[in-house]
Amino acid sequence: MNKLIEVEQVSFAYEPGMNVLNQLSIAFAPGVTAVLGENGAGKTTLMKLLKGLLKPTAGRIKIGGRDTRQYSAAEIARHVGMIFQNPDEQIFKSSVLDEVMFGPLQIGQSPAEAKERALAALAALDLSDVEKENPYDLSYAARKRIGIASILAMNPEAIIFDEPTIAQDQQGLRRIGQIMSELKAEGKTVIAILHDMEFAARYCERIVLLARGGVIADGPPALVFANDDWLRQAGVKAPGLVRLGQALQLSQTTVTVEQFSQAFRTEKLRAD
């Protein structure tokens, strides 16, 4: 598979001698990847490096085969969009529509194209009826979705979500999960930093565990969540269904209700 983003032996320190990332190597291809780990594991730092907001202290990052050092910030923005954890770091326009049109205009879309993309992104996030409102008159959860819409409107190849599930109710969670699945179907590279293991298990096909500035594990949910040792090192708790399956001594690791129910029936309720 075509690797859009390649991280090669990257180290990064905010202060000399205090490495937050240690010779980390990883590649991201189209699909939905969850990056999990404790607060302080280096997740957000890695994402800022991918977005070009930080430069590696050592090693290099390539986007589309080219070193990010050769890109301008605007060029990276065409390839990689990042949705911040705190939407209020991102939102500054006085109407929702202006906010969502801002990014597309900055990367050179025509006003008509920017508006069309912005309206489509707002519709995808259930925000059409508030396009004229001031973002700061809306709830925090709505502002989080505005942050997502404003990146989607720029139509980048890779989209980084930093903690998208915070403060979302069930409908908001499903909406964000759906959007990730749609982006995947469009061939986009989606990377999400998550603390919500149930969400990661449900919507992500690849799980990367990060701890102490390095990758501990990288694989499909059923593989990564089945390994207690990795989870312990990353300070992450397995999703509820994985723990339930383990306690009931199911041989398969299941991450959705349907999978669990099927596995329980096959393993426990068959005539033998």
Added chain:
Amino acid sequence: MIRMQQFTYRYSEMARPALEGINLVIEPGECIGLLGSNGAGKTTLCYAIMGLIPHFFQGDLTGEVRVNNQPVAKMDLAAMSRQVGMVLQNAANQLSGTKMTVEEEIAFGLENFAIAQEEMRERVDWALEILGIAGIRKRNPYQLSGGQLQRVAIASVLVLKPQILLLDEPTSQLDPKGTEEVYQVLRQLRKEGITILLAEHKVEMLAQCCTRLIVLNEGKIMADASPHAVLGHPSLPDWGVEAPVFTQAYQAVVQPHHGEKVPITLRETIERLNQYEQAYRG
């Protein structure tokens, strides 16, 4: 005790009421989870008990809220804040804006209550300790991560030792470990007899911690019962709430009949599915 009677409230700029016809009695020492989608009225309910409605927000109000038999509308906010503490959803809004360190921030409310220095120090130490933030006591509150800030906000309310504690999504910015730590604190406070009202989307946590759950939808109470009764209710998804994943797993396997008491925690689900397997084999 909190008593709401036929309480209806509409914010002046809104077309429909945020809360409508709320009748509710909360006894001392109860730990109640408040569920519902965003916009269902959870935060407004907290504001009404705290007295921010009607003292701070403008709008139309009918009915009444009483705290310890006093009508909230007639009490002043300073007197209210000695009985009821509220942890706001957005922790940054909780900061005084005048303090340069975490410990000063946490002491701020106590200063306003004119608490003696010695007791103030003890209480601040206790709050820092119980929330696991003693290590950042000298840090600037404006340079903290979302999770750290959320704990500072909780500490700044706990330190006042309110009899009634309202928490509006207190763990929304925390990772699972931080969330677990906050719930440990809440369980401890429950033992101390503090009345807790907790607006929260994390149903798995409420299932473990609460004695009663209330579901709000479009400003009205849809359900007010035991956690088992509420989380096993067939209409739960219609109210914008999903049952704990354990309950869903049990329901998918067993397909329980209407009214059956379903498991809501991991431990209960393990037990019930083991029983189910045995019954199947026997």
